[in-house]
Amino acid sequence: MSVLTDNTDLTLRLAGHFREAEALLASGSPELMNLPRKKAFQDFIAQGIPTRKSENYKYTNLQPAFAREYHFLHQRPKIDFKPGEIFRCDVPQLDTHLVILLNGWYYEENSPLACLPEGVFLGSLEEAARKYPELVAQHYGSLAETVADPLVALNTALARDGYFLYVPKNIRIEKPIQIINLLLADNDAYVTQRNLVVAEPGAEVKLILCDHTLNLNNYLNNSVTEIFIDENASVDYYTIQNQHNQSASVNSVYIRQMENSHVTTNTISLHGGLIRNNLKVIIDGENSEANVYGMTFLDRKQHVDNFTQIVHAKPHCQSNQLYKNVLEEESSGAFTGQIYVMRDAQKINAYQRNNNLLLTDKALMQTKPQLIIEADDVKCSHGATIGQIDEEALFYLRARGIEEKQARLMLMNAFAYEVIRQVKVEPLRDRINELIEKRLRGEISRCHECAYHCNC
């Protein structure tokens, strides 16, 4: 097997693949997904696979992930098993509307609609594009610009399916919607997933995303999600990433919110070989609030890069960003957080903080806050810290008879607490706390080796 190492060669290899698969992609897809493919692909070729010279990807090297040979999953997989049988979601106390996606495809036997309020749609994007062509066409690709990011361009060129959630006007969905993204292929696989969420005025919904790998094959997952939050609407978007150490994942989430709306995202990365989370929130209506949180645990040679952009386009809004990382062994992490306050966006409060706990000499954290402020009446702040375990606190706990290892766990949990307490779904918060506890004890690091005991 020839190993390509140059990003230009890798880009060309993908170009060759796209030309081969173009007809296949087009034949099964709705028109509105086919329309942007060609241009998206040109945009991808023009930008190429990002190198570390690309300003937006300088802390993450995607080259090794792209250098591998993958099978592309351009057709709906034939599933001869029930995902629910091999995947047990270990959250018995968490009552959710649950759907499963396999390798980026919406699993056909999901049947959440019976339990959801009338008018709500939760299902396959491909199917939705046929059922609600106007609604989907109006939103599809309008936030995720293919000229701005080559991974978004590649996603748009190859997109076949994902989930679509539509919450009509003034509908409040009480129970959280849980979407489980499973990666399970016979070979090393490149996975594309494309999602769309539309919350109409006054709608309220909480989403829980769980990313999992179910076997040890290498995966490169490139997903794009666009979320539209209309006036007076509220969306909570929690992501729990738990993939094995050979997997690479790029998740791009784009959110646009209108007047009096509210969004909270919380990205909890428990495991993954390489994870890059792109998050862009455009606050495009007055009196709106965006809360953006993230908690990452890293060990071995894992790498997690959180890249956020908060765009304040309208006055009288507030944004809060808090990202924390715990890094062990030879892991590396990155945080780039941009706050962009546009010229007319006066009376803005925009806060950002990034705190990191570096537990070994070999762990590496890179953090880069960016403030671009064009308005003159705003309150903005940013801060970043990199530190070690508080030795005084550690001694205090040990002096009360608590084993050193346990005391360290308590302090790491305490470090994460500030982010975790922002999870407003209480059973989910408890569950995340348990998962973190297990993660810190090293009990779920090998969960990918056993498909039957996966933790959600």
Place this chain on the structure above:
Amino acid sequence: MLSIKNLCVSIEGKEILNGINLEINPGEVHAIMGPNGSGKSTLANVLAGKEEYEITDGEIYYLGENLLELSPEDRARKGIFLSFQYPVEIPGVPMINFLKTAVNEHRKFKGEKPLTAGEFLKLMREKKQLVEMDTELTNRSVNEGFSGGEKKKNEIFQMALLQPRLAILDETDSGLDIDALKTVAHGVNALRSPENSTIVVTHYQRLLDYIVPDHVHVLYKGRIVKSAGKELAFELEEKGYDWIKKENEE
């Protein structure tokens, strides 16, 4: 119970303790007094097992065991309790989890079953009364936002929960008003028994009005320069530490 012989301790190459000898028997209360910088807190921290100190000479035996070979947590579980001079705030670690973990680690060490949530809450209610500990405080994170007095009360509350054999009170009186001082002293006295011993480290005689010592030692420049009964504390209060300093400079 505790036997310290020729203990020499330094930190970052600087010698702080310079040949301490001290014998403590069960049931005794020893006060260690001395001017600022004489090494009182260092002695307290070394007994609890703080690791940044270097023991350059001497030995410490506790209940017949070489204390210097034990980790801080083992010392605690074998009955040594340090009431900290400056209890640290630990946001994110709830008081209740902390206390329950500490109590159950002690129980596990003794081969006892861990307390259930109900049993633990009952125990906590009982001990809270001893130092008039506010329930609101035990619902917070460890020491988070506690006043100086509340932190000290919290130390004695923990002592009541853990029932140590040897309690070391490091400047427990500092930052306390007279009412809080009485409450704290009452708590300490209630926990005294013929089997338990107490080391009271203090700068002032005030606390010793309430926790009456059997022996008073004066620490100066890393050595015990004077030992006597409780009357020594009054003498110090009257004459100040200059008297000791003068005597030892000559």
